[in-house]
Amino acid sequence: MEKMARIVVITAGGRGRRMGGALPKQFAEIGGRPVLMHTIAKFWGWNRDAEILVTLPPDMVGFWRTLCENFAFKLPHRIIEGGESRYRSVANALAVAGDGLIGVHDGVRPFVSEAVIEACFAAAQIHGGAVPVVDMLESIRELGADGASWAVDRRRFVVVQTPQVFRSDLLKAAYRQPERADFTDEASVVEAHGGKVSTAPGNVENIKLTQPMDMWLADQMLKQRRL
Amino acid sequence: MEKMARIVVITAGGRGRRMGGALPKQFAEIGGRPVLMHTIAKFWGWNRDAEILVTLPPDMVGFWRTLCENFAFKLPHRIIEGGESRYRSVANALAVAGDGLIGVHDGVRPFVSEAVIEACFAAAQIHGGAVPVVDMLESIRELGADGASWAVDRRRFVVVQTPQVFRSDLLKAAYRQPERADFTDEASVVEAHGGKVSTAPGNVENIKLTQPMDMWLADQMLKQRRL
Numbered sequence: 244m245e246k247m248a249r250i251v252v253i254t255a256g257g258r259g260r261r262m263g264g265a266l267p268k269q270f271a272e273i274g275g276r277p278v279l280m281h282t283i284a285k286f287w288g289w290n291r292d293a294e295i296l297v298t299l300p301p302d303m304v305g306f307w308r309t310l311c312e313n314f315a316f317k318l319p320h321r322i323i324e325g326g327e328s329r330y331r332s333v334a335n336a337l338a339v340a341g342d343g344l345i346g347v348h349d350g351v352r353p354f355v356s357e358a359v360i361e362a363c364f365a366a367a368q369i370h371g372g373a374v375p376v377v378d379m380l381e382s383i384r385e386l387g388a389d390g391a392s393w394a395v396d397r398r399r400f401v402v403v404q405t406p407q408v409f410r411s412d413l414l415k416a417a418y419r420q421p422e423r424a425d426f427t428d429e430a431s432v433v434e435a436h437g438g439k440v441s442t443a444p445g446n447v448e449n450i451k452l453t454q455p456m457d458m459w460l461a462d463q464m465l466k467q468r469r470l
Numbered sequence: 471m472e473k474m475a476r477i478v479v480i481t482a483g484g485r486g487r488r489m490g491g492a493l494p495k496q497f498a499e500i501g502g503r504p505v506l507m508h509t510i511a512k513f514w515g516w517n518r519d520a521e522i523l524v525t526l527p528p529d530m531v532g533f534w535r536t537l538c539e540n541f542a543f544k545l546p547h548r549i550i551e552g553g554e555s556r557y558r559s560v561a562n563a564l565a566v567a568g569d570g571l572i573g574v575h576d577g578v579r580p581f582v583s584e585a586v587i588e589a590c591f592a593a594a595q596i597h598g599g600a601v602p603v604v605d606m607l608e609s610i611r612e613l614g615a616d617g618a619s620w621a622v623d624r625r626r627f628v629v630v631q632t633p634q635v636f637r638s639d640l641l642k643a644a645y646r647q648p649e650r651a652d653f654t655d656e657a658s659v660v661e662a663h664g665g666k667v668s669t670a671p672g673n674v675e676n677i678k679l680t681q682p683m684d685m686w687l688a689d690q691m692l693k694q695r696r697l
Contacts, residue, residue, distance in 0.1 A: 376611060376619075380680050382630040382655045384603060384669070392603075392628065392669055394658035401619065403609040428609045431621035442611070442619060447681055453607050454674055463690050 247368055248343030249293040251286045251406065252336040255279050255350030256298055256325035268452050269350040270306070274465025276314050278452060279307075281353035281465075287318045289357040296340060297350070298325040298332040330422045333429065337415050344368055345414050346406035347429045351452040353461070355445075360406055362443040367408035372438055374408070374430050375445030376401040403428060404445040413438050474595055475570030476520040478513045478633065479563040482506050482577030483525055483552035494530070495679050496577040497537065501692025505679060506534075507543050508580035508692075514545045516584040523567060524577070525552040525559040557649045560656065564642050571595055572641050573633035574656045578679040580688070582672075587633055589670040594635035599665055601635070601657050602672030603628040630655060631672040640665050 255269040269279040279297070286295055299307055301324040310316070323339065325332030333347055344367050348355065359375050366373035379400045384392040407429040409417075414429065417436035426432045430440045452461055482496040496506040506524070513522055526534055528551040537543070550566065552559030560574055571594050575582065586602050593600035606627045611619040634656040636644075641656065644663035653659045657667045679688055 374611075379610065381678065382657075383606065383627045384601075384630050384657070385627055386625075390669075392667070394630075394655065394661055394667075395627070396652050397654065398613075400610045400612055400622070403611050403621075425623050427624065428621065430609075430611070434621055440619070440621075442617075448683060451607065456675060460687055460690075463687075467690075 247410070248341060249290050249364060250340050250343055250345045250411070251293050251295045252323075252333060252340065252345060252347045253279070253282055253286070253295065253297045253320075253350045254325070254329055254332055254347065256300055256329060256332045257351065258300065267303070268458065270303075270310065271458055273353070273458060273462040276316070277310055278353055278461070279350045280314060280316050280318075282348065282350050283318050283320055285353060285355060285357070286348070286360065289360045294341065295320040296323050296336045297321070298323045298336050300325055328422065330418075330426050330432065334418045337411075337418050340411065340415075342411045344408055345411045346408040348406040349451055352405055352449055353452075354448040354450060354464070355404070355406065356449065359404075359443070359446050359449065363406050363408040366441050366443045367410065370439065370441040371413050372407075372409040372430070372433055372440040373443050374428075374440055375404040375406070375449070376442045377404065377445045377447055377449075378402070401442070402445075403430065404449045404451075407440075409433060409438075474637070475568060476517050476591060477567050477570055477572045477638070478520050478522045479550075479560060479567065479572060479574045480506070480509055480513070480522065480524045480547075480577045481552070481556055481559055481574065483527055483556060483559045484578065485527065495685060497530075497533070498685055500580070500685060500689040503541050503543070504537055505580055505688070506577045507537075507541060507545075509575065509577050510545050510547050512580060512582060512584070513575070513587065516587045521568065522547040523550050523563045524548070525550045525563050527552055555649065557645075557653050557659065561645045564638075564645050567638065567642075569638045571635055572638050573635040575633040576678055579632055579676055580679075581675040581677060581691070582631070582633065583676065586631075586670070586673050586676065590633050590635040593668050593670045594637065597666065597668040598640050599634075599636040599657070599660055599667040600670050601655075601667055602631045602633070602676070603669045604631065604672045604674055604676075605629070628669070629672075630657065631676045631678075634667075636660060636665075
């Protein structure tokens with residue numbers, strides 16, 4: 244089977260609400276430079292021929308360019324103006340993306356391993372779509388109406404990471420659907436369109452930086468060269 | 471309403487299999503002393519009148535006593551020989567526990583906040599049972615037979631922590647049931663017996679130390695006096 248072109252869409256559209264109104268976390272500095280630069284560098288290190296598209300809020304594009312200048316960050320990437328939602332941002336990127344395999348990755352997951360990226364692209368080439376997953380280690384409860392909740396067996400579930408990788412024809416077709424509130428990731432969009440998604444092993448360090456504690460942890464890990 | 475006696479069962483029965491056969495994680499040193507000492511100290515700091523019971527594998531009781539001597543750890547706690555499972559260990563502790571409110575806590579969660587402990591005991595006094603929960607931040611997939619999986623809406627779920635607190639009469643009655651494979655925490659045992667469980671807000675730092683990365687993080691956090 245011919246190797247298909249590798250395209251990476253890195254989503255960096257967050258506005259930092261969960262972090263308490265501070266600098267959106269993709270721009271926060273860890274280990275001496277913004278999170279998003281670490282993420283781009285990881286994909287560049289994985290495959291220097293991959294085309295990297297980065298979706299940013301339109302009003303933060305200028306800020307990002309200034310950051311790149313200040314940090315002398317020169318790794319090649321194309322900036323895509325994002326939309327009002329993750330779905331719209333990815334759709335904007337797909338509108339200009341070429342054909343091949345497209346991996347969509349959270350800009351705030353700088354610690355994905357190169358092995359996981361490669362495994363997801365390889366599985367997507369075979370199966371059409373693949374996402375990295377890890378065991379769920381925490382107990383969970385399902386919420387009902389009126390505040391009720393009940394225990395559910397965590398062994399029924401896995402935790403999903405990114406990159407979520409798909410053949411470009413399948414992904415682009417799925418993104419022609421109208422947006423829905425339950426589209427929480429690319430796999431949910433593809434499945435709503437009838438597509439199948441396979442899984443590959445993720446890496447436990449591939450956390451999504453969402454909490455202040457996460458930023459502190461990420462900074463510490465980089466300073467100690469643990470990742 | 472009269473304030474009921476506070477009893478805490480700290481489970482420390484793990485054998486460290488997930489950590490790769492090394493020292494079971496409740497005994498591993500973070501911030502200068504074993505994890506379990508941090509956990510006991512947290513509950514002692516919360517309420518010095520609380521009765522603290524600690525379940526340990528029978529063949530590690532001697533080792534624990536030696537650790538307490540070496541670290542000059544003198545906070546009061548009663549050692550209970552654990553059983554083959556978490557369920558059996560808790561049942562052994564309940565067999566000697568007095569009456570009041572009983573909170574069951576993972577020995578490897580040293581970072582629970584005093585406010586969360588207090589909130590769970592207060593809610594359990596009103597509702598009979600309460601567990602701390604935090605939002606699920608990760609996307610999840612449900613696993614089917616033959617390797618299939620599908621996206622589910624994470625907003626339907628919350629992540630459960632400990633302490634899980636119950637009125638002693640309800641908890642003791644629930645633990646008279648035969649053990650089942652789907653008893654993953656105390657709430658699942660109480661619910662299987664027909665009991666109701668309310669929720670209280672947990673604290674995001676209250677992680678369960680299960681992975682090598684967690685141990686490193688915990689050590690760093692303590693060294694920097696972040697917790």
